[in-house]
Amino acid sequence: MSPLREGEAILAEWPADKERYWRSHAIMAVLGGALGGVVLLAIGNPTPWVGPVAAVLAMGVRAWYLASEALAGRWRLTTQRLQGPGGRQVSLGQITTVRPFFGDVQVISQAGDKHLMKYLADGAGVAAAIQSAKAGFNP
Incomplete structure (x- = not known):
């Protein structure tokens, strides 16, 4: 990361x-x-x-x-962006959709990029945390 x-x-x-x-x-x-x-x-x-x-x-x-x-995959939510394995990252301001998806979490950006956060212990909780951070994001 x-x-x-x-x-x-x-x-x-x-x-x-x-x-x-x-x-x-x-x-x-x-x-x-x-x-x-x-x-x-x-x-x-x-x-x-x-x-x-x-x-x-x-x-x-x-x-x-x-x-x-x-x-080994790990996702990190910061005050500015969501970072994932393989150099994936998306600014909180660019996130349009966050939804639980069969226990995982799907994140879609304004550019149409789709990120699937797999093998999470609490997919619904992760989705809620990302939504909350996005709501409080000020670029």
């Missing part, structure tokens, strides 16, 4: 939540497995159990492989 500007202060920081990360992947594995099994049944496959097993294994490998990168 870039250093703070003059007169800028940190209001809140949100690291990725490990429990939320693993729960999200478990849900995707169950849904993917059910869909895979249904598709295999629909096409008359004699071994439809392969779909759910493959989906669970695939999501498990994906979760394990991406965990270190995804869990």
Whole structure:
């Protein structure tokens, strides 16, 4: 993350939540497995159990492989902007929409840039904090 500007202060920081990360992947594995099994049944496959097993294994490998990168993600709300992983940042004055999105938070800027804050422990609380900071922002 870039250093703070003059007169800028940190209001809140949100690291990725490990429990939320693993729960999200478990849900995707169950849904993917059910869909895979249904598709295999629909096409008359004699071994439809392969779909759910493959989906669970695939999501498990994906979760394990991406965990270190995804869990290193951190978002920071300051008195002037929202900063995220990978150099993402948006000025509070440029934010047009902040909304919870399946437990995560979607932030949309005036330029149409969309940022998805993933694996947060309290998505609704984060959205409320960003809205509050935006309401008190004076450029």
